[in-house]
Amino acid sequence: MGNVLTIILQRLALGLLTLLIVSIVIFIAVNLLPGDFAQSILGQGATPEAVASIREDLGLDQPMVTRYFQWLGGVLQGDLGTSFAQANFASFSGTTSGATTIAEQIAPRFGNTMFLAMITAAIAVPFSIILGILAALYRNTVFDRATNIFTLSSISSPEFFLAYILILFLAVLNPIFPSLSNIFEGMPFSERLEKSMLPALTLTLVVTAHMMRMTRAAIINLLASPYIEMARLKGLSPMRVIVKHALPNALAPIINVIALNLAYLITGVVVVEVVFVYPGIGQLFVDSVKIRDIPVVQACCLIFATAFILLNLTADIMSILSNPRLRHPK
Amino acid sequence: MSDDILVKMRDVWLEGRSDETWNPIINGVDLTLKKGEVLGLIGESGAGKSTLGLAAMGYTRDGVKISKGTVEFDGIDLLTASAAVKRELLGKRIAYVAQSAAASFNPAHKLMDQHVEGPVQHGVMGKGESEEDGMELYRKLRLPNPDQIGFRYPHQVSGGQLQRCMTAMAMSCRPDLIIFDEPTTALDVTTQIEVLASIRDIVEQFNTAAIYITHDLAVVAQMADTIKVLLKGDEVETADTRTMLSAPTQEYTKSLWAVRSFERPLKPAVNAGSVPVVSVQNVDAAYGTVPVLHDVSFDLHEGRTVAVVGESGSGKSTTARCITGLLPPTAGQIMVDGEVMPPDYRKRSKDQLRQVQMIYQMADTALNPRMSIGQIIARPVEFYLGLKGAEKRKKVDALLEQIELEPSQYYHRLPSELSGGQKQRIGIARALAAEPKFIICDEVTSALDQLVAEGILRLLARLQDELSLTYMFITHDLATVRAIADEVVVMKDGRVVEQGPKVEMFTPPHHAYTDLLLSSVPEMDPDWLTNLLTERGVDNIGDAAVDKM
Numbered sequence: 001m002g003n004v005l006t007i008i009l010q011r012l013a014l015g016l017l018t019l020l021i022v023s024i025v026i027f028i029a030v031n032l033l034p035g036d037f038a039q040s041i042l043g044q045g046a047t048p049e050a051v052a053s054i055r056e057d058l059g060l061d062q063p064m065v066t067r068y069f070q071w072l073g074g075v076l077q078g079d080l081g082t083s084f085a086q087a088n089f090a091s092f093s094g095t096t097s098g099a100t101t102i103a104e105q106i107a108p109r110f111g112n113t114m115f116l117a118m119i120t121a122a123i124a125v126p127f128s129i130i131l132g133i134l135a136a137l138y139r140n141t142v143f144d145r146a147t148n149i150f151t152l153s154s155i156s157s158p159e160f161f162l163a164y165i166l167i168l169f170l171a172v173l174n175p176i177f178p179s180l181s182n183i184f185e186g187m188p189f190s191e192r193l194e195k196s197m198l199p200a201l202t203l204t205l206v207v208t209a210h211m212m213r214m215t216r217a218a219i220i221n222l223l224a225s226p227y228i229e230m231a232r233l234k235g236l237s238p239m240r241v242i243v244k245h246a247l248p249n250a251l252a253p254i255i256n257v258i259a260l261n262l263a264y265l266i267t268g269v270v271v272v273e274v275v276f277v278y279p280g281i282g283q284l285f286v287d288s289v290k291i292r293d294i295p296v297v298q299a300c301c302l303i304f305a306t307a308f309i310l311l312n313l314t315a316d317i318m319s320i321l322s323n324p325r326l327r328h329p330k
Numbered sequence: 331m332s333d334d335i336l337v338k339m340r341d342v343w344l345e346g347r348s349d350e351t352w353n354p355i356i357n358g359v360d361l362t363l364k365k366g367e368v369l370g371l372i373g374e375s376g377a378g379k380s381t382l383g384l385a386a387m388g389y390t391r392d393g394v395k396i397s398k399g400t401v402e403f404d405g406i407d408l409l410t411a412s413a414a415v416k417r418e419l420l421g422k423r424i425a426y427v428a429q430s431a432a433a434s435f436n437p438a439h440k441l442m443d444q445h446v447e448g449p450v451q452h453g454v455m456g457k458g459e460s461e462e463d464g465m466e467l468y469r470k471l472r473l474p475n476p477d478q479i480g481f482r483y484p485h486q487v488s489g490g491q492l493q494r495c496m497t498a499m500a501m502s503c504r505p506d507l508i509i510f511d512e513p514t515t516a517l518d519v520t521t522q523i524e525v526l527a528s529i530r531d532i533v534e535q536f537n538t539a540a541i542y543i544t545h546d547l548a549v550v551a552q553m554a555d556t557i558k559v560l561l562k563g564d565e566v567e568t569a570d571t572r573t574m575l576s577a578p579t580q581e582y583t584k585s586l587w588a589v590r591s592f593e594r595p596l597k598p599a600v601n602a603g604s605v606p607v608v609s610v611q612n613v614d615a616a617y618g619t620v621p622v623l624h625d626v627s628f629d630l631h632e633g634r635t636v637a638v639v640g641e642s643g644s645g646k647s648t649t650a651r652c653i654t655g656l657l658p659p660t661a662g663q664i665m666v667d668g669e670v671m672p673p674d675y676r677k678r679s680k681d682q683l684r685q686v687q688m689i690y691q692m693a694d695t696a697l698n699p700r701m702s703i704g705q706i707i708a709r710p711v712e713f714y715l716g717l718k719g720a721e722k723r724k725k726v727d728a729l730l731e732q733i734e735l736e737p738s739q740y741y742h743r744l745p746s747e748l749s750g751g752q753k754q755r756i757g758i759a760r761a762l763a764a765e766p767k768f769i770i771c772d773e774v775t776s777a778l779d780q781l782v783a784e785g786i787l788r789l790l791a792r793l794q795d796e797l798s799l800t801y802m803f804i805t806h807d808l809a810t811v812r813a814i815a816d817e818v819v820v821m822k823d824g825r826v827v828e829q830g831p832k833v834e835m836f837t838p839p840h841h842a843y844t845d846l847l848l849s850s851v852p853e854m855d856p857d858w859l860t861n862l863l864t865e866r867g868v869d870n871i872g873d874a875a876v877d878k879m
Binding site: 224225226227229230231232233234235236237240244245248249324325328 | 387389391392416417418419420421422425426428430433434435436437438439447448451452482483485486
């Protein structure tokens with residue numbers, strides 16, 4: 001097991017290094033955005049004096065390197081900073097009022113996004129894997145082709161299009177789920193679940209194709225192996241051959257694709273959130289970019305990057321653990 | 331009498347698909363197997379042995395079909411039976427033992443879980459009962475630690491042990507028929523003996539019928555009651571083992587029997603003062619922190635062949651890697667023509683690199699599949715000799731002629747269009763293109779059929795005489811050693827345990843390990859295994875195991 005522990009620690013260190021590099025990239029990229037907060041907030045009536053004064057207030061007149069280290073130092077101490085909008089024009093921004101720090105501002109939004117991601121994952125992951133197994137079992141049959149066509153067309157369609165189709169069929173024609181997902185704090189779980197159902201289903205349609213096709217491909221890839229032939233020659237049923245003998249050896253690539261898609265559920269759901277008016281982190285992110293609220297944008301980016309790296313790290317570790325050679329060394 | 335018949339195959343034709351056309355694999359072969367009988371199925375690769383063996387189970391691999399004929403097992407027509415009926419027979423009454431146990435055990439499950447799967451799924455035994463029975467079988471197959479070995483994963487068990495575990499797994503439902511598909515081909519000779527003895531013994535004990543597929547005549551002589559010889563999908567002849575060995579009637583069978591006759595004349599002893607072409611001096615080597623070679627020393631003299639023998643993992647190929655500079659030794663040195671070589675190949679001059687060339691075991695993977703034969707051979711010609719244009723072409727043609735392939739026919743072909751033996755010849759030509767003094771042949775014949783292998787050995791011998799080449803011949807096959815070596819180096823666990831001229835090595839007294847190696851090589855005598863086991867003090871492995879219980 002010591003072997004596995006070393007590998008995991010190595011991955012963890014690499015993950016931290018990646019995060020540091022990402023923080024630099026985020027900082028530079030955000031600062032390359034044309035215009036800044038002072039200009040965008042003052043709009044047409046900006047006088048050079050007013051702009052300079054706001055910049056000085058917010059520390060925007062400092063050199064970039066200094067600002068980066070100030071920001072990084074804060075982040076390392078758990079302080080994501082204060083939103084420009086909140087700090088100076090508390091009443092201006094469309095974001096939640098009352099919160100003073102970014103952490104307080106992001107926390108509920110992030111919680112909502114995670115809630116949606118988890119519901120989607122709970123539906124999409126088992127669904128795709130079962131679909132993938134069945135497609136591998138009945139490969140090259142009508143079922144297999146139909147599954148492929150269905151998942152590929154849903155991934156090829158724009159998310160808002162899928163969202164509106166679902167709204168049409170599940171909210172308008174058959175009012176099963178509400179079309180608006182305006183959830184708020186203190187809402188009971190069942191109601192939250194009901195309101196989040198349509199965005200979750202939309203996202204399921206988007207992420208299923210990758211996971212299902214990887215499951216199918218990874219299993220079929222193994223079907224020519226001698227141990228699969230052996231399993232067949234032991235007279236086992238085709239289902240057992242696939243689930244018991246092929247699937248455990250196909251886990252590593254499947255886990256990696258699942259992790260990529262889960263990361264997408266956290267970082268790439270902006271459009272779906274906007275369509276369903278779901279108060280997630282994606283909406284906050286878009287709003288903050290619009291008004292060049294740099295600390296919030298940076299904080300969101302950093303959270304996205306961390307989620308991405310953590311999920312990939314988990315996937316790596318789980319792939320390693322799925323290999324009995326590493327779990328049980330000689 | 332007919333009640334005794336277990337397998338009846340009549341006029342079976344099998345076809346395999348390649349490039350959208352169906353090509354014949356087996357052409358109208360009959361096969362009859364009585365209960366408790368062992369049939370040996372032999373032939374070269376491509377003869378269709380495995381395909382026929384699997385067809386006896388009513389099974390074909392993807393891309394293979396039975397186009398004509400009947401296959402009956404105990405009166406059940408396997409070709410018309412439904413998938414469910416066949417599944418009921420497979421594993422329960424008909425079992426299969428594959429060539430590579432390492433590849434045929436599922437890496438994700440423990441051995442015992444795979445062992446009990448058959449009995450449990452077929453409803454023959456409960457899990458607990460089947461586990462008990464598995465341990466019993468492991469004990470009968472003389473596996474070390476029979477009560478615990480089943481609870482390991484396949485990668486934690488050695489190849490020979492895995493092969494016995496697979497035999498135990500095949501036995502788990504006490505089938506009436508087992509198909510053994512080259513079960514010992516991937517094993518070292520010393521391990522092979524144990525597996526052969528275990529298999530023979532357990533098949534006798536349970537009176538199981540078996541089809542034993544192999545390309546090794548000496549092995550089949552030990553195992554089978556009857557032998558059937560196949561050639562390119564046709565049956566050559568069938569006879570009981572003793573008749574077949576003593577009086578084969580067909581020319582092809584006789585030629586198979588005669589292969590082992592090739593032997594080079596002895597060369598005079600090396601002059602005491604002559605400088606060796608290559609000298610390996612006190613070499614230690616390690617992979618990472620794992621030491622692999624310990625104080626390896628031997629000399630190779632001009633125009634001679636040194637065979638390096640030993641089991642897998644004994645350090646033969648690692649020694650070759652040290653000589654070529656692919657793996658810099660941790661201690662000791664390599665000398666070529668009395669000159670110390672830089673340990674790392676990257677530090678060697680082009681001329682130093684040119685002196686040492688290699689020919690590989692798997693010609694398939696050692697040739698770039700996207701380059702034509704001409705390009706493959708032209709590369710070293712250009713790189714080492716600096717030839718260009720017409721001169722280069724002339725040299726390549728000359729090399730092709732040297733390896734007995736017509737240049738105009740082969741120059742533009744791709745490796746995939748050649749047979750195994752021809753590919754290996756291209757490997758030789760590529761090594762010769764550098765005009766080296768010294769060539770390392772790493773198991774160059776072990777992937778080839780005996781007749782083809784003999785052709786390669788004869789070619790190498792001729793080239794040696796013409797160009798006074800020095801060979802280091804890595805092999806685990808002692809018949810090859812007998813055929814071509816002048817000197818022999820025996821390796822075990824990264825050390826040289828014995829070395830000397832071939833004649834000395836093959837005459838007693840030997841080092842204990844050399845003796846074990848030599849005596850483990852199967853001979854054509856059908857009583858060889860029985861006699862050997864008696865000699866080694868175990869006359870019946872099963873009984874010995876039972877006694878211990």
